[in-house]
Amino acid sequence: MTPQARVQAAIDILDAVIAAARAKGAPADRLISEWFRTRRFAGSGDRRAVRELVYAAIRSCGEVPASGRAAMVLLARQDAAVAALFDGSRHGPEAIAPGEITAQGGVAPEWLERALAALGLDSAEQAALLDRAPLDIRINALKAELAELPEVGAPTVAATGRRYPPSTPVEQWDAYRFGAIEVQDAGSQLVCEAAGAQPGEAVVDLCAGAGGKTLALAAAMEDRGVLLACDADRARLSRLMPRAERAGVHIAETRLLDPGKEAEALGDWAGRADAVLVDAPCSGTGTWRRNPEARWRLTPAELARLTALQSRLLDVAAALVKPGGRLVHVVCSLLDVEGADQVSAFLARHADWRAVPLVLGAGTARGSGLRLTPHRDGTDGFFVARLERLC
Numbered sequence: 001m002t003p004q005a006r007v008q009a010a011i012d013i014l015d016a017v018i019a020a021a022r023a024k025g026a027p028a029d030r031l032i033s034e035w036f037r038t039r040r041f042a043g044s045g046d047r048r049a050v051r052e053l054v055y056a057a058i059r060s061c062g063e064v065p066a067s068g069r070a071a072m073v074l075l076a077r078q079d080a081a082v083a084a085l086f087d088g089s090r091h092g093p094e095a096i097a098p099g100e101i102t103a104q105g106g107v108a109p110e111w112l113e114r115a116l117a118a119l120g121l122d123s124a125e126q127a128a129l130l131d132r133a134p135l136d137i138r139i140n141a142l143k144a145e146l147a148e149l150p151e152v153g154a155p156t157v158a159a160t161g162r163r164y165p166p167s168t169p170v171e172q173w174d175a176y177r178f179g180a181i182e183v184q185d186a187g188s189q190l191v192c193e194a195a196g197a198q199p200g201e202a203v204v205d206l207c208a209g210a211g212g213k214t215l216a217l218a219a220a221m222e223d224r225g226v227l228l229a230c231d232a233d234r235a236r237l238s239r240l241m242p243r244a245e246r247a248g249v250h251i252a253e254t255r256l257l258d259p260g261k262e263a264e265a266l267g268d269w270a271g272r273a274d275a276v277l278v279d280a281p282c283s284g285t286g287t288w289r290r291n292p293e294a295r296w297r298l299t300p301a302e303l304a305r306l307t308a309l310q311s312r313l314l315d316v317a318a319a320l321v322k323p324g325g326r327l328v329h330v331v332c333s334l335l336d337v338e339g340a341d342q343v344s345a346f347l348a349r350h351a352d353w354r355a356v357p358l359v360l361g362a363g364t365a366r367g368s369g370l371r372l373t374p375h376r377d378g379t380d381g382f383f384v385a386r387l388e389r390l391c
Ligand SMILES: C[S@@+](CC[C@H](N)C(=O)[O-])C[C@H]1O[C@@H](n2cnc3c(N)ncnc32)[C@H](O)[C@@H]1O
Pocket: 206, 207, 208, 209, 210, 211, 212, 213, 214, 230, 231, 232, 233, 236, 257, 258, 259, 260, 262, 279, 280, 281, 282, 313
């Protein structure tokens, strides 16, 4: 593909990304793969270049752009090398017309930028939300003897973490094949430490997804005790057991939950857990480095739906915890409505619970918990709080 054709391809893909953001369709990553699946003429260099253009354009546009071309025109206005490729050559984009519609730049849609500023996140904090994320791994303590790494990597805020440049092929390393390492953001690793999971305990990971944090909890538990991993998404949860096997985790069991009927499905766990982790479904404002188009998908109505779900799941989780046990609320979001405010509301609803001060390797106090940010902590953005059920 010529450089001009790559720009036109990025414009076409961006049109699909914009339509999907409006209609809650497939994520950008999948749309890029689909586009190339039907264009076998494109080589690996083309894929890499087009992908970079698509993501650079997504990062540049705060609001959802009117079209893929408007997004790429914005990028052209910021980058002369891109602008030079709008030359009307075969397979390339037409020249930019005077007064042509240009997408609006910025960190996020205006309502979200206002929300972030109100939380004390200055422009450096906001800009860092859209940086390229590094690649972090977690060394699996259950297979530490197999964790021979071809590159040492840099230390991270998590004791179990190492950091590499984004395109390091860690998944091709023997240590990965043996299950001695997992790809996991250092912040994700750190919030698992907040659960304080110990060998021999009974622990529930209520929103386990494909098990990223379940595996970290199992390692902290030295694969001893009982670990129940739940989720309402069958496809995600079905990926957990093969991962557990690779990681040498034997204590994990999975349970698929029916949304709205979680408490009934977990009746046998009532008052039994030493710890419950609620890694709640959230806006993902802390993970824009990895999914920058997520900020085009979020609406005030979706945020309200998520906060209602979070508070319901916290109540479901609380019923599972035994007196003296722990409940850890985690969101990969920087919005207080999903973090600090959610915990205050929980404590107001449950007089028999208290917040426990948390000290982790990073983070700043926020309400009854800690906030991690890409700018300050070099991790994805998170809020985490540890609550304890009074005896
Ligand atoms: C932040 S993600 C969890 C990520 C996962 N813990 C990890 O470390 O990879 C939130 C999860 O909550 C799940 N979820 C949504 N509604 C739920 C419900 N009613 N009960 C349990 N899980 C739910 C979603 O399917 C999603 O996997």
